[in-house]
Amino acid sequence: MITSTQNPHVKAVRALQTRKRAREQEQAFVIEGLHLAREAVVAEAQARLVLYTEDLDARGRGLVNSLAKLGAETETVSPSVMAACSGTETPPGLVAIVQAPLLHPPPRLDLALVLDGVSDPGNLGTMLRTALAAGVQLVVLTGDTVDPFNPKVVRAAAGAHFHLPMHSVTPADLPASVEGLDLWLAEARSGVPHAQVDWRSPCALIIGSEAHGPSEAVRALPARRVHVPTAQQSESLNAAVATGVLLFEIARQRGMP
């Protein structure tokens, strides 16, 4: 059992939890808890390491075994080491290092989501979870959007990372990444009410920064504006909720389910 936070495995987990640079170099990220472990197993993710505490229940041990079959080295750790590995106040029974999956969108895109400068990790994770649920085929990340493998994003995304193709692009590469799609930029009280748009053509929905609006690269795109109409006394919607309302209006018009 690992009892020291100086153990190399523990240091590797902590580096991936805290440093974007480490995640980029390793092309890997950390998942915490049984729910995400199960998602990794279902998606047959490439697992590298599982650390777990001895009080892990039978279901958790089954997931440790499944992750081992997907390539993970496994080790037990003391509760204090688990607390040091975890990004949460109530540490889970297991953490794992998994490889960032290489997922490809279909050759002919029907629905993409562009996230341009989304800065709150909880919002970004919730948007990814919502995008997967609504049938988005590709998420394009641009501007100052927070790292999608940040632990708070991973937690809020609830497993979307294992299924949803995500591309980070520079401003210069943004136009090519959405070529051939109708472009719609969500902006409070601008343009067309969301239910009056005909969403049946292949399109990309663009969501800007919660605080600063769209970046220059997005403003240069030939995008029309769309908004979710809200009651008069209301200031605005949370960015993740607005994204959900827009994506599910698209899904509704396209006859999902």
Added chain:
Amino acid sequence: MITSTQNPHVKAVRALQTRKRAREQEQAFVIEGLHLAREAVVAEAQARLVLYTEDLDARGRGLVNSLAKLGAETETVSPSVMAACSGTETPPGLVAIVQAPLLHPPPRLDLALVLDGVSDPGNLGTMLRTALAAGVQLVVLTGDTVDPFNPKVVRAAAGAHFHLPMHSVTPADLPASVEGLDLWLAEARSGVPHAQVDWRSPCALIIGSEAHGPSEAVRALPARRVHVPTAQQSESLNAAVATGVLLFEIARQRGMP
């Protein structure tokens, strides 16, 4: 200038920030930052106290003056006292104690939202913000739902507290609070897809606990089930996003805007 955290005003703010009991006894809660201060001023909330730091900008000082006109005592505080008063990592330039508004729904309800055991403060706050935006006229809180005046709820609700009637009811009083309304309980993969419901009759949408599902009191209601259809690989939606998708489908069918 107040420089001690033992000052009675500071103690009053901290008690309201940390203790539900204090909020209930005082029928008051704390708002932080210029955005919520502006919402309080626009809603002409009854303000009792404003504490602010000397570096507050002109706009902030204008809001302090407006809150003073609404009844608030005003005091400057040192940065360390402000940090002690704030529930956030980056303390704002002002905090204020405001009275919990007494808001009444219209006599004939068209749209109510029942929150039954919503336990995450961020989710609850986002649901309240969304409810106001979608035209909900009454929020009924029941079961183990977190206190709506909890500081994290207040922050996420972005001012909805000043406009949205909220009633906390016991299980025994729940049926009377939704009498005469069509009842729809949101439950993943249960009942009718949300866009296939005719939402034009007066109704209450019921959202259960994120983790434990509906309470006994809700299960005893004659509610039909509704769900938001999601893509196959997706586990589920965040509770606040699901609430938003459902409420804005209701708003869409009712011709809003």
